[in-house]
Amino acid sequence: MATKRLFYKDSFLKTFQAKVEECRQSKKGYEIRLDQTVFYPEGGGQPCDMGTLDQVRVMDVQEKDGDIWHSTKEPIEVGTCVTGEIDWERRLDLMQQHSGEHIVSGMIHERYGYDNIGFHMGEETITVDFDGEIPEEELKEIELEANRYVWENHPLDISWPTEEELAVLPYRSKKELSGDVRIVTWPGADICACCGVHVQHSGEVGQIMLISSQRAKGGVRIEMLCGGRALTYSNRVKEQNREISEMLSAKWNQTAAAVKKLQEEYQKIKFQMVGLELQKIADMVKEKAGQGDQILFVDMTPDGARKLATDVMETCGGICAVFCGDEKSGYRYVIGEKDGDLRGFVKEMNQRLNGRGGGKPFFVQGSVQASEEEIRAFFQEKRG
Numbered sequence: 001m002a003t004k005r006l007f008y009k010d011s012f013l014k015t016f017q018a019k020v021e022e023c024r025q026s027k028k029g030y031e032i033r034l035d036q037t038v039f040y041p042e043g044g045g046q047p048c049d050m051g052t053l054d055q056v057r058v059m060d061v062q063e064k065d066g067d068i069w070h071s072t073k074e075p076i077e078v079g080t081c082v083t084g085e086i087d088w089e090r091r092l093d094l095m096q097q098h099s100g101e102h103i104v105s106g107m108i109h110e111r112y113g114y115d116n117i118g119f120h121m122g123e124e125t126i127t128v129d130f131d132g133e134i135p136e137e138e139l140k141e142i143e144l145e146a147n148r149y150v151w152e153n154h155p156l157d158i159s160w161p162t163e164e165e166l167a168v169l170p171y172r173s174k175k176e177l178s179g180d181v182r183i184v185t186w187p188g189a190d191i192c193a194c195c196g197v198h199v200q201h202s203g204e205v206g207q208i209m210l211i212s213s214q215r216a217k218g219g220v221r222i223e224m225l226c227g228g229r230a231l232t233y234s235n236r237v238k239e240q241n242r243e244i245s246e247m248l249s250a251k252w253n254q255t256a257a258a259v260k261k262l263q264e265e266y267q268k269i270k271f272q273m274v275g276l277e278l279q280k281i282a283d284m285v286k287e288k289a290g291q292g293d294q295i296l297f298v299d300m301t302p303d304g305a306r307k308l309a310t311d312v313m314e315t316c317g318g319i320c321a322v323f324c325g326d327e328k329s330g331y332r333y334v335i336g337e338k339d340g341d342l343r344g345f346v347k348e349m350n351q352r353l354n355g356r357g358g359g360k361p362f363f364v365q366g367s368v369q370a371s372e373e374e375i376r377a378f379f380q381e382k383r384g
Contacts, residue, residue: 003068004036007049008158008182011095011197013038014088018053020080028059031069032076037061038086041068045119046098046196051086058084089228091197096227097126099156099186099198100208103146104224106190108134109172111142116172117217124229125211131219139210139222146208149189153203157185209233277304285311293318293383297372300324302332309334310363319383327371336363345382352378 006016018034025031032053041063042048048061053076060071076082098121105116108130118129134142159182161169166181172192184194186202199205206227213222225233241255250258277300285308288294294316300308305322312320313336325331333355335342341361350356350366353374357366368375 002066003034005068006036006038007040007197011091011200014091015083015085017081017083020076020078020082023075023078025075026071029071029073030075031071033067033069034082034084037068037070038084039068039070040091040197044194044196045121046094047121049086049091049094051084053082053084092199093228094121095197095199096205097121097225097229098196099202100146100150100205100224100226101126101128102184102190102192102194102198103149103186103202103205104128104142104208104210104222105130106172106186106192107142107145107149109190114219115174117174117219118221125223125225128222128224129217129219130222131217133215133220134213134222136213139213143208143210146189149186150202150205150208153201154187154189156198156200156202157187158198159183159185206230277301278307281308281311284308285315288312288320289315291316291318293379294320295376295379296320296322297331298322298324305332305334306365309336312336313338313363321379323372323375325367330367330369331372331375332365332367333357334363334365338362348382349378 006013016036016038018036020032021035022033023030034053039049039051039058039061040046041061043063049058050061051058053070053072056072056074056076058070058072062069062071101119101121105128108114109116112130112132112134114130114132114134116128117131118127120127160180161183163178166177166183169183170191171183172190177193181193182195183191184196184198185191189202207230209225209230211223211225211233213220215221241252244250244255244259245252248255248258248262281304284296294312296308296312298305298308300322302324305324309320309322319335319337319340319342321333321335323331323333335346339362342364343361346357346364346366350368353368353370355366355368355370357364359365
């Protein structure tokens, strides 16, 4: 006889009594079949319940050939009457996510005719894929509409229609169904074939947040949060915004403007620094003209280091090697020699100084992990 599914009778049941019908060994421990259970098995995009049977921890629940099997590390003797208890916080969270997803998917289907072609309920967020694109502004409208539906606290309706009723019912499904089909209806929002467990009233979803969207599979992938997850997300964002507002000495609702102002100030300073760096390069080019090989340890941007090496090599009459960094993190290098061939020199330098890099015969870039003294000693040995 198949396991009686108490979670379909009442999705808010937390504890139950049952009899152990079978206990068999598995790769990870034991699998236990009961005469009835509140534990929902993984399926329909919804993860399984977890909890305990007496004091034995249930780590996974799967449906196999119509029976529900509870995975445990310890065996329980056949015939034992046990008290089962599910992890209620996990169950409520999963029901909030699943019910919220139905409401949003139903509204998108009604508005655009798009189908839900992918649904994943992760540990932190859930993602839903639709076979069409939705503008960002319209997603905001859907989010507001979905939350209004939550606030109105509509009751859930679950039915098992006859084949005749099913044939004319405008329900969502990824494939054509027949026989015993469980229909989950959020009146005015969604009608969908579903084997999962849900909250009993839309108000129990708490809140629906559509936090991101991106193109995927020719349509759109929406990342969303419901209920307690939405509250946790809001609190994290609020705390981050509080820290930012304190650092910028700005009110909580003016942080974006404060950051924009900071960016503008940064750009001005950056332009000034670029000007100073260019002047420094021009001065060094004049100073090094006709002086032969140059090994320069400087604090410059990557673009500045490349320009310095390029300009000095044109007039110094030898190699110009520019190094930026320190002994602890290593040095970035840019080395140039007008009309020269540095390939053999740089290959040996990389081998000796734990480096890597390359480029054109006359101009190379890379990095070494060595001290300034070791670098200078190498150049002294090879270039005199």
